[in-house]
Amino acid sequence: MSLHGKSLIEGTPLPTSTKTFTAFDPRKGVSLEPNFHEANAADADVALNSAQAAFAAFRQKNSGERAIFLETIAAEIMALGDELLERAHQETGLLLDRLTGERGRTVGQLRLFAEVLREGSWCDVRIDTALPERTPLPRPDLRRILVPVGPVIVFGASNFPLAFSVAGGDTASALAAGCPVIVKGHPAHPGTSELVAGAVIKAAQSCGLPPGVFSLLQGSSHEIGTALVRHPKTRAVGFTGSHRGGRALLDAAAARPEPIPVFAEMGSLNPIFILPGALQERGAQIAEGLKNSITMGAGQFCTKPGLTFAIGGTDLEAFKSTIEPAIRSVAPGTMLHPGIRDAYVSSVNAALNTKGVNVLARSHAEADAGLTQGQAVLLDVSSDTFLAQPCLREEIFGPAGILVEARDMADLLQVAESLNGQLTASIHGTEADLDGAQELLYVLERKAGRLIINGFPTGVEVSPAMQHGGPYPATTDSRFTSVGTAAILRWVRPVCYQNFPAAALPPELRNENPLGLMRQINGKLGRESV
Amino acid sequence: MSLHGKSLIEGTPLPTSTKTFTAFDPRKGVSLEPNFHEANAADADVALNSAQAAFAAFRQKNSGERAIFLETIAAEIMALGDELLERAHQETGLLLDRLTGERGRTVGQLRLFAEVLREGSWCDVRIDTALPERTPLPRPDLRRILVPVGPVIVFGASNFPLAFSVAGGDTASALAAGCPVIVKGHPAHPGTSELVAGAVIKAAQSCGLPPGVFSLLQGSSHEIGTALVRHPKTRAVGFTGSHRGGRALLDAAAARPEPIPVFAEMGSLNPIFILPGALQERGAQIAEGLKNSITMGAGQFCTKPGLTFAIGGTDLEAFKSTIEPAIRSVAPGTMLHPGIRDAYVSSVNAALNTKGVNVLARSHAEADAGLTQGQAVLLDVSSDTFLAQPCLREEIFGPAGILVEARDMADLLQVAESLNGQLTASIHGTEADLDGAQELLYVLERKAGRLIINGFPTGVEVSPAMQHGGPYPATTDSRFTSVGTAAILRWVRPVCYQNFPAAALPPELRNENPLGLMRQINGKLGRESV
Numbered sequence A, B: 001m002s003l004h005g006k007s008l009i010e011g012t013p014l015p016t017s018t019k020t021f022t023a024f025d026p027r028k029g030v031s032l033e034p035n036f037h038e039a040n041a042a043d044a045d046v047a048l049n050s051a052q053a054a055f056a057a058f059r060q061k062n063s064g065e066r067a068i069f070l071e072t073i074a075a076e077i078m079a080l081g082d083e084l085l086e087r088a089h090q091e092t093g094l095l096l097d098r099l100t101g102e103r104g105r106t107v108g109q110l111r112l113f114a115e116v117l118r119e120g121s122w123c124d125v126r127i128d129t130a131l132p133e134r135t136p137l138p139r140p141d142l143r144r145i146l147v148p149v150g151p152v153i154v155f156g157a158s159n160f161p162l163a164f165s166v167a168g169g170d171t172a173s174a175l176a177a178g179c180p181v182i183v184k185g186h187p188a189h190p191g192t193s194e195l196v197a198g199a200v201i202k203a204a205q206s207c208g209l210p211p212g213v214f215s216l217l218q219g220s221s222h223e224i225g226t227a228l229v230r231h232p233k234t235r236a237v238g239f240t241g242s243h244r245g246g247r248a249l250l251d252a253a254a255a256r257p258e259p260i261p262v263f264a265e266m267g268s269l270n271p272i273f274i275l276p277g278a279l280q281e282r283g284a285q286i287a288e289g290l291k292n293s294i295t296m297g298a299g300q301f302c303t304k305p306g307l308t309f310a311i312g313g314t315d316l317e318a319f320k321s322t323i324e325p326a327i328r329s330v331a332p333g334t335m336l337h338p339g340i341r342d343a344y345v346s347s348v349n350a351a352l353n354t355k356g357v358n359v360l361a362r363s364h365a366e367a368d369a370g371l372t373q374g375q376a377v378l379l380d381v382s383s384d385t386f387l388a389q390p391c392l393r394e395e396i397f398g399p400a401g402i403l404v405e406a407r408d409m410a411d412l413l414q415v416a417e418s419l420n421g422q423l424t425a426s427i428h429g430t431e432a433d434l435d436g437a438q439e440l441l442y443v444l445e446r447k448a449g450r451l452i453i454n455g456f457p458t459g460v461e462v463s464p465a466m467q468h469g470g471p472y473p474a475t476t477d478s479r480f481t482s483v484g485t486a487a488i489l490r491w492v493r494p495v496c497y498q499n500f501p502a503a504a505l506p507p508e509l510r511n512e513n514p515l516g517l518m519r520q521i522n523g524k525l526g527r528e529s530v
Helices: A041-058 A063-079 A082-092 A096-119 A169-177 A190-206 A222-230 A243-254 A276-299 A314-328 A338-352 A383-388 A409-418 A431-435 A438-447 A485-491 B041-058 B063-079 B082-092 B096-119 B169-177 B190-206 B222-230 B243-254 B276-299 B314-328 B338-352 B383-388 B409-418 B431-435 B438-447 B485-491
Strands: A007-009 A012-014 A020-025 A030-037 A126-128 A142-148 A152-155 A181-184 A214-217 A236-240 A262-265 A272-274 A307-311 A358-362 A377-382 A400-406 A422-428 A448-453 A492-498 A519-521 A524-526 B007-009 B012-014 B020-025 B030-037 B126-128 B142-148 B152-155 B181-184 B214-217 B236-240 B262-265 B272-274 B307-311 B358-362 B377-382 B400-406 B422-428 B448-453 B492-498 B519-521 B524-526
Touching: A007 A041, A007 A190, A020 A082, A020 A190, A030 A190, A041 A181, A041 A214, A041 A222, A063 A096, A063 A169, A063 A190, A082 A096, A082 A190, A096 A169, A096 A485, A152 A169, A152 A222, A169 A181, A169 A236, A169 A485, A181 A222, A190 A214, A222 A243, A236 A243, A236 A485, A243 A262, A243 B243, A272 A276, A276 A307, A276 A314, A276 A400, A276 A422, A276 A431, A307 A314, A307 A409, A314 A358, A314 A377, A338 A377, A338 A400, A377 A383, A383 A400, A383 A409, A400 A409, A409 A438, A422 A438, A438 A448, A485 A492, B007 B041, B007 B190, B020 B082, B020 B190, B030 B190, B041 B181, B041 B214, B041 B222, B063 B096, B063 B169, B063 B190, B082 B096, B082 B190, B096 B169, B096 B485, B152 B169, B152 B222, B169 B181, B169 B236, B169 B485, B181 B222, B190 B214, B222 B243, B236 B243, B236 B485, B243 B262, B272 B276, B276 B307, B276 B314, B276 B400, B276 B422, B276 B431, B307 B314, B307 B409, B314 B358, B314 B377, B338 B377, B338 B400, B377 B383, B383 B400, B383 B409, B400 B409, B409 B438, B422 B438, B438 B448, B485 B492
Parallel strands: A126 A519, A152 A181, A152 A236, A181 A214, A236 A262, A272 A307, A272 A422, A307 A400, A377 A400, A422 A448, A448 B492, A492 B448, B126 B519, B152 B181, B152 B236, B181 B214, B236 B262, B272 B307, B272 B422, B307 B400, B377 B400, B422 B448
Antiparallel strands: A007 A012, A007 A214, A020 A030, A126 A142, A142 A492, A358 A377, A519 A524, B007 B012, B007 B214, B020 B030, B126 B142, B142 B492, B358 B377, B519 B524
């Protein structure tokens, strides 16, 4: 299968502009064939118009039909076989094992949303039956359900070319909700994007869906992204990437005549607090876990722990002597892209040039810039330095961490209170440590979407209870998650049907409850019919 | 009980600035005693700091304790007796019967949220149990629950001095969620606000809550509102009022370093579509209902039907001859405030001065401006005029409606498609009409939060299935409602606890399910223990 390098709009490869860009093999330091055409604002307009047209038909498909669509996408992605993995490997430098796992996660979450649709209770049906005799006024019959919002724009992430990209969690959850999707492909893996988009389009065709239900726009410029967010037919935006990128989209969406929601996941520092008992009891084990969590995948995870806090003393000195050689022995990792590698190197240098910052440990082997490598590094600062230097609160995307030494628990609490919003926050502690950490837990609950005891934040489960979203600047809307089944709630809004005849109601709202949903009837939850 | 005219911050009347304003009796055309002091940015800062301090204690109260607090507020409001109703009557011109009903609604919704808290399942608990043996990676124990976001600012509305004001739906739902509330009182009924705030403060005291859990800031300027929205400790905003006011707050919130959600309900045109069969079969009955819905309470409801669409012909001529005398006989109503009356008169004049707009009917009696009266009026335009004149899409707050004559069903569909977001949309139709109206229903579902068959939009039930919120510009966030039990979802965000020891979990998340909640365990809904 050869790549055509075009955007896929309404199921068709369109040449779009003559301006092109290429992918890059970070492991070899060379550009990859073919040229990819940059989509422009006119392409965005075509894609949105066709998405809007498709929405009318797509929203009328029932949950079972949408479930089959998701499962068909999963099957078509698997049918791409090794070619997909090989192209993704070339474009990202990620190893085939990792990509095989990521493909499993991607098709797994498509199938998980199919299950959610078949169970069906996610749409939060509420029925208040009429009270015609009530005085002074009768109560009408009211029936509420969640309905899809309309065309959704998805911005793929660089670090998960499958699971957070063209057919990743944002796309899967939006299609599950009944929203057409337009993906702005990440420019670092356009070939992977083209292959996966082809799979989605084949699935739409074989499920008899209108072609506007899915489009892929290729592009490396900010302009195409902004044009998509500003388009009057766009109803919501999903994004995974940098704070700068996410905030720009949020601001563009907020400035529209008709503002729309932007769900941007913009990374995080994922602070870890090591309490004294745990540091004493199993400092070496925690050091090993921390080293792994910081350096896994060359640190290119939004849940990489960028900050670790502990109280100074002999136990912390022992911890440092354990982690120092562990970090030193980490081989420089291939990063996703020279741009990301350059940003990593300058972020580390900016931190190093900050007064009071020391290098605790660093990969012994040199990084080869031509092969897009980055060294692991662990920096060491006092809590006073941390509180005084705002630049230490900026995410360093790559295998770097900062160890912050506090004086005592009060000092730990103060640094915790000073933190911005986070995706996660972790505490390592013995039972006795945790008994005394209630206040710290309350502070961190205000700061983070996921709180972890005696674990590390990397590894985000795709499941009903996952929360991948925290207070700003971790995400733009901490009321929602971008991972797990609750992610579908980003793409819907409630509608109440008042005094509708049975024939005009969707099956979810009918008296007899033909789908067997859990519903709230006059305030009581149950699977009964009315 | 005499009014002190001061803001109530941390449970104490504070003098704030020396700048003052007064309330006004619209039925007599005179100012009312006493002077009310304008709160300023320094007061906002004190209120937010005390709210933030109170949050730590308030969020740790369990659901039962919060329920008692809400019920105690309801009891304290009732204990204010006739004095409250009389002051509200003086300040708004609303009649005592109406205000008695509104007080019932206000205490009713406080008690309804207490019931929601006692039932408890609203907090959407999801538990994924650990899978320690899973390969390649074990699954940790994940438990998710909704937690309060923190201090909330509530802007009271002028047209519901009790139910959408100091202890109205926004305040009740935010306190239910566990958020401290700061109300910016509406300047048209400061005495009513002071009385109700006193009741809330008494309830907080008798429930042993920290005083920062509730404050009332009095003020007539935009500055104090903006200062509250911009304050770094503010976490969310509820507003009911004009589009201009709501959008200004939304923009201020979006421009913060850390943007926060604004839930602004900004009114609506609430279109009504009368289909041909219904027009023929029961035009007279619909005319009577429409007249009542437009003129009830001098048209000062956010669900007042401002636009009515029907197809021209003899049935519509008959309809017009029925509604014309009905509107003519409506006595001019007392409006809430001279400012609102002036805005009403100029909005009607602006519509009248638009090319192609005719007066179909108008109150026979003159309106007395000194007594703040407004005449009922029904305007008449063609669909071409409606499509050509954007000014006809602006809400006229008061007893005015516009009848739009379409040529045929295709024309009706076109005007429906041209509508902005609405709180409600209604269709009057026979069974045969509705069978042919599927496309119209789909269009209107994209436009409105509540769809009504053979009814009128005024009258908003406070119940689980209500949706009071539609696409922009009806509200700033159509994913939420400001009326009904789901309103609590505006003030919470999910948090996931990973690998927490049982002792550190809130009761909602414990294995044994001590509160008997409906929970999702490994994706299955039920009230079982783990």
